[in-house]
Amino acid sequence: xxxxxxxxxxxxxxxxxxxxxxxxYSDRGSQSFFWYRQYSGKSPxxxxxxxxxxxxxxxxxxxxLNKASQYVSLLxxxxxxxxxxxxxxxxxxxxSTLGRLYFGRGTQLTVWP
Amino acid sequence: xxxxxxxxxxxxxxxxxxxxxSCSPISGHRSVSWYQQTPGQGLQFLFEYFSETQRNKGNxxxxxxxxxxxxxxSEMNVSTxxxxxxxxxxxxxxxxxxGATQETQYFGPGTRLLVL
Numbered sequence: 211x212x213x214x215x216x217x218x219x220x221x222x223x224x225x226x227x228x229x230x231x232x233x234x235y236s237d238r239g240s241q242s243f244f245w246y247r248q249y250s251g252k253s254p255x256x257x258x259x260x261x262x263x264x265x266x267x268x269x270x271x272x273x274x275l276n277k278a279s280q281y282v283s284l285l286x287x288x289x290x291x292x293x294x295x296x297x298x299x300x301x302x303x304x305x306s307t308l309g310r311l312y313f314g315r316g317t318q319l320t321v322w323p
Numbered sequence: 324x325x326x327x328x329x330x331x332x333x334x335x336x337x338x339x340x341x342x343x344x345s346c347s348p349i350s351g352h353r354s355v356s357w358y359q360q361t362p363g364q365g366l367q368f369l370f371e372y373f374s375e376t377q378r379n380k381g382n383x384x385x386x387x388x389x390x391x392x393x394x395x396x397s398e399m400n401v402s403t404x405x406x407x408x409x410x411x412x413x414x415x416x417x418x419x420x421x422g423a424t425q426e427t428q429y430f431g432p433g434t435r436l437l438v439l
Contacts, residue, residue, distance in 0.1 A: 242422075244428075252432070253413055253433045256428075261423040309379050311428060316366075
């Protein structure tokens with residue numbers, strides 16, 4: 211079982227729609243969860259992090275965490291073509307030493323006009 | 324505040340050669356992590372340094388090594404290059420302490436290595 215799994219995609223949504231990206235993790239003791247966006251040929255850039263159960267909103271982005279289900283998601287409201295990128299989920303496992311994040315393989319999102 | 328910088332940005336080497344990549348973290352960050360990214364394997368963790376000590380290590384052969392200096396700048400070295408080492412090498416920096424804010428990693432632009 212992989213440490214972090216993401217819906218493989220690719221995911222395609224029309225402009226203005228809500229894009230939903232999902233991530234599950236295997237370690238129940240995981241503590242912090244991060245979403246990164248990576249444009250083709252570029253490096254990952256942080257969107258947001260979450261560590262408490264529930265929702266966390268930042269502009270058009272909402273991260274949702276459910277530790278009981280070991281599930282974290284990212285919702286992008288009013289999707290724009292500029293949101294077309296690969297989205298990476300990363301997890302800080304419980305009990306692991308500091309400095310190590312575990313990344314999923316990413317979900318490729320395409321927003322068409 | 325300046326971001327993470329990596330040099331060089333692009334590199335072409337031949338099999339058997341060695342290469343050294345450099346990473347300067349965000350000011351105040353003491354942790355530097357290195358990743359290899361390929362289309363087939365995604366982001367793979369190489370190692371992480373904190374206060375000049377290797378704190379974490381991924382599953383890469385000993386040809387991959389690194390170090391960190393007192394100013395938190397880090398270098399990674401790959402010896403005896405193989406064709407399969409062609410990849411984007413990313414470094415990321417963080418404060419390196421407990422807590423989501425402290426552990427958030429910020430990536431540099433990467434070094435794209437091509438081994439011929």
